[in-house]
Amino acid sequence: MSDLLFVYGTLRKGNHNAMARYLAENAEFITEGWFQGRMFHITYYPGVITSESDSDRVYGEIYRLHDPVTMLNVLDDYEECAQQHIQPAEYKRSYVSINAINGKRYDTVWIYLYQWSVEDKAQIKSGDFMQQRPLN
Numbered sequence: 001m002s003d004l005l006f007v008y009g010t011l012r013k014g015n016h017n018a019m020a021r022y023l024a025e026n027a028e029f030i031t032e033g034w035f036q037g038r039m040f041h042i043t044y045y046p047g048v049i050t051s052e053s054d055s056d057r058v059y060g061e062i063y064r065l066h067d068p069v070t071m072l073n074v075l076d077d078y079e080e081c082a083q084q085h086i087q088p089a090e091y092k093r094s095y096v097s098i099n100a101i102n103g104k105r106y107d108t109v110w111i112y113l114y115q116w117s118v119e120d121k122a123q124i125k126s127g128d129f130m131q132q133r134p135l136n
Contacts, residue, residue: 003068004109008060009046009129027063033100040121046129047114059128
């Protein structure tokens with residue numbers, strides 16, 4: 001099991017919610033990076049889907065989880081994709097490749113991908129959720 005997690009929304013540095021604090025206290029920030037995907041404004045949070053286009057990028061941060069099993073269980077519950085939540089859940093935790101800003105590629109990184117329809121959702125074309133709204 002990988003101990004790396006890529007976050008792109010409400011868990012990023014600069015957010016002041018309880019889960020962002022939990023991540024900051026229980027994981028080591030590694031680097032900023034990007035994922036080949038498209039980002040959409042869901043409500044007060046974003047959703048990300050994969051993309052085949054090299055020009056589609058989602059920006060975020062890579063963290064090394066101190067206790068991956070425990071932390072991923074907590075985060076699965078936060079993202080409402082744990083077993084006890086109604087399926088298909090809004091998000092699914094998946095392995096992806098992430099490109100770090102220094103050019104290094106991380107090939108086995110957890111990410112929460114959006115599973116529901118984005119047909120009526122506005123795309124965040126910059127791929128950077130932190131530039132789209134005031135911090136909470």
